[in-house]
Amino acid sequence: MAFVKNAWYVACWATDVKPGEMFARQLLGEKVVFYRKANGEVTALQDRCPHRFIPLHMGKLVGDAIECAYHGLQFDCSGKCVKNPHGDGKIPAAARVKSxxxxxxxxxxxxxxxxxxxxxxxxxxxxxxDSTDGFQTSFGYLQIPSNYELMGENLLDLSHITYLHDGYLGSPEQVGADQVLKEVGNEIHCNRWMPNISVPGIFDLLYKQDGKPVDMWTNMRWIPPSCFLLDTGVHSPGGEREGYGWYYGIHILTPETEKSTHYHFAAAMPPGTQLSPETDEKFRTLRRYAFEMQDRPMIDAQQAEIGDNDFWDMKPVLLSVDAGPVRMRRAIQKMLQDEAARATQRKAEVNVTAGQTVNA
Ligand code: FES
Ligand SMILES: [Fe+2]
Structure with missing residues (x-):
């Protein structure tokens, strides 16, 4: 599977891995089991026993090791088999799992x-x-039945909010936004500025704008290969950013398979934002509704149409708003090529070393 492997991905929220329990998830096409050691540190192992290929998460934790449910082999947090309860107890060299x-x-x-x-x-x-920064946070998770790059395009190109999220996150005048694209290091920043537009529902809620027009911005950062950070908000036309009326949208994608994605999202409101419990609840519900009931079906339908075709072979029509997504796709391709080249180089070095050893 063509995923950039030498990069950080979010496997899950920290609260998903509970003390004394195992948490299993497929990531980049590989099945992984997570658990906490007695000292609280998280461990991740390949979720497949090398004996008869039983998922290890079906077993049980024995101290800092996992005991396979089928014949009782035990694996420590480095993936090494540390106990074979059968015969003379000898541990075959191949009895280990990836950590x-x-x-x-x-x-x-x-x-x-x-x-x-x-x-x-x-x-x-x-x-x-991090709660220590004083931001007020909310968290969510969705599984998206599509490739992560399709979802990534959705996040980097927010021109769709005018149509797909009209009334909730978007409003009609946003379509005329000034869009500025920047490459900052290995990141792509896609900033949209929308002066004097009718206030979208979510900001009417946060900003108590009573339907009056606002200036709005959506500044999205892509952090390769699949993390996004949105700075979005509104203020009075011609005004300046205030202590409230804006938030960070955290959007993090992790490929599950070629055609499914883990989507972790969160929001962080600046310190001092005063939301009643009812408003806070409405804010969370509205965001989740937009992602789950509006974005997800769109991306799902898109994936179904694309099927196993190569995206570029289908000759997609390109618009001005696609500049960010196209650069993102190219950057991912470049990362894949670089990674493959480094792997080839390492292999060649190993072969040279092996050759020298044989000749010595
Ligand atoms: S399948 Fe795990 S010990 Fe046999
Ligand atoms: Fe969306």
């Missing part, structure tokens, strides 16, 4: 599934989700 580099950061469990060393300092910064 993955993981990190718990910004209330999420991050996983690095490639063979290259995990770059722990490259985990994207979602500090706004």
């Amino acid at each position: 993955y580099a993981v990190a718990e950061k910004h209330r999420m469990i991050w996983i690095w599934m490639g063979d290259e060393p995990a770059a722990f300092d490259a985990i994207p910064d979602y500090g706004v989700l």
Whole structure:
């Protein structure tokens, strides 16, 4: 499967991995089981016993190890088999499962599934989700039955909010937005500025604008390969950003398979935002409704039409709003090519070393 592997992906919310329990999820086409060691640190192992291929999450935790449910082999958090209860108890060398580099950061469990060393300092910064920053946060999850790049295009090109989310997140005048595209390091920023438009429902709710016009912005960042951070809000026409009336939208995609995606989303309101419990509930419901009942069916239908065809072979018509998504797709292709080239290089180096050893 063509996924960039040497990168950080969000496996799940940190709260999904509960002490004393196992949590199983397919990521980038691989089945993975997560659990916490006695000291609370998260471990991720391939979710398949090498004996008769039973998912390890069907077994049980024994201290910091997993015991397979079928014949009782035990695997420690490095993936090594540490107990064979049968015969002389000898442990075959092949009795091990893959273990993955993981990190718990910004209330999420991050996983690095490639063979290259995990770059722990490259985990994207979602500090706004850390409660210590004073942002008010809400969290959600959806499974999307489509390839993650289709969902990524939906997030990077927010011109669709005028149509698909009309009245909720969008309003008719947004279609005339000024769009500025920037490449910042390896990120793509797609900023839309919409002066003097009718206020979309979600901001009428947050900003108590009573239907009066606003200036609005949606500044979306793509952090490769599949993380997004949106800064969006409104203020009075000609005014300036205030302490409220805006929020960060956190949108994080992780491929499950070629045609399904884990979608973790959250919102972080700036410190001092005063929302009544009813307004807060409406805000959460409205966002979830937009993603689940409006975006998801659209992406699902798109994936069904595309099927197994190559996206570019279908010759999609390109509009001005596609500049961001096209650059994102190209950047992902480049990452895949670079990763393949590095793997070939490593193989060649191993062969040279092996040759030298044989000749020595
Ligand atoms: S399948 Fe796991 S021990 Fe046999
Ligand atoms: Fe949308």
